[in-house]
């Protein structure tokens with residue numbers, strides 16, 4: 001089964017095109033003002049228009065309100081909603097109201113953190129395992145932090161899932177081999193500076209995924 005890949009935090013036509021050309025299954029647009037990857041509605045609309053039918057548009061949110069979700073879904077023509085720091089009941093309500101493929105991010109540092117994944121069964125369509133960022137960090141993701149992949153050993157995933165957190169062109173093949181991830185997600189690992197994606201690194205990441 002080929003492994004799918006999401007390139008997240010895209011904010012320019014050139015890097016979006018690199019993700020599409022390299023075979024990304026998903027492209028991500030961040031709607032979170034503190035992020036260096038935050039896109040406004042007009043930029044999201046322009047980028048969304050470049051995405052071909054076989055590639056899914058994912059909006060990334062941190063416990064968003066309905067007004068932001070509605071505006072972003074319309075502007076970015078979002079097919080999937082990725083929710084960080086959002087309680088299971090709220091994830092379920094968003095999924096029910098928007099009727100979109102809905103991902104719940106679970107922040108992982110210890111094995112006990114994986115328990116949170118179970119609470120999203122019935123509320124989300126997919127779990128995204130991501131590294132837990134330090135207390136007080138500006139962002140709950142997109143910081144290039146990795147968690148110990150061995151924590152996933154033997155874990156019974158309650159939903160379809162994806163792996164993120166500190167992935168890059170050099171480690172993604174090992175990450176897939178080690179965890180069996182069906183979908184991998186990267187942001188800072190394909191950047192030259194925070195929020196500045198590098199088309200060559202995007203191509204290298206997708207090439208590494210394709211060769212697995």
Ligand SMILES: O=C(O)c1ccccc1N[C@@H]1O[C@H](COP(=O)(O)O)[C@@H](O)[C@H]1O
Pocket residue numbers: 008009028030032035036037060061062084128130139140141142143144145164165166167185186187188189
């Ligand atoms: O990328 C961001 O700025 C961001 C902001 C708020 C929530 C999540 C964010 N990014 C997501 O974090 C993971 C891991 O990123 P990285 O590869 O470790 O940099 C990824 O799923 C992004 O979608």
